[in-house]
Amino acid sequence: MTRAFLLAALLALTHPPTLADATVAAESIEPVALDAPLWPVPSEVAPDSPEVAATGLLLAAIGFHESRFDERVRRCLTPGEGGAVSAYQLLGPSALNGWVKSEVCASDDIAVRAALGVVARHARRSARLTPAQWVAGYASGDPGKGSRAAREIVQIWAGMCQRAGLVLDPYNHVRPAWQTTR
16 A cells, blocks of 8 residues: 555545645555554565555544544644534544643544554454444444444445555454455
8 A cells, every 4th residue: 555545545435635634634644554553464465465555544534534634723723613623533541642732633644553553452452343343333432322424434435445455344354455356
């Protein structure tokens, strides 16, 4: 997965973010997804693995849904409901994963790492949880509680994966895989 891969996925969305905002998103998501994919992968195949791509696309889907990566939202000039901050609309101290609000607002890298930390916390919570439940945990704090936001994020994520040639069923425990041609 490369920045170009993420940029193409973001720009292929209906009503995509601006080129500048999508570029910043791709540049910040790519190293984070590579450093900490949500599924374990052998390090020698990590950059090209479907697990890294699925992680990156999930982060892109969350940020797109929450803010369209708008710079005013990324820099916390327009706080979200309840005081949520960054492109990922992180809410509360636990969502900041040890960083303070000013750090998250000043750094796209820190914001995406904090967002991934929230998703990963739900992913590690139980092997029984599906990726869609990880997203529900992100959106509502409770992986067992569905929400409109969680459904919309999953829909965006699944569409991005499909367009990118990635097989992912967010409602199943099957690992992501690249589509094979017959």
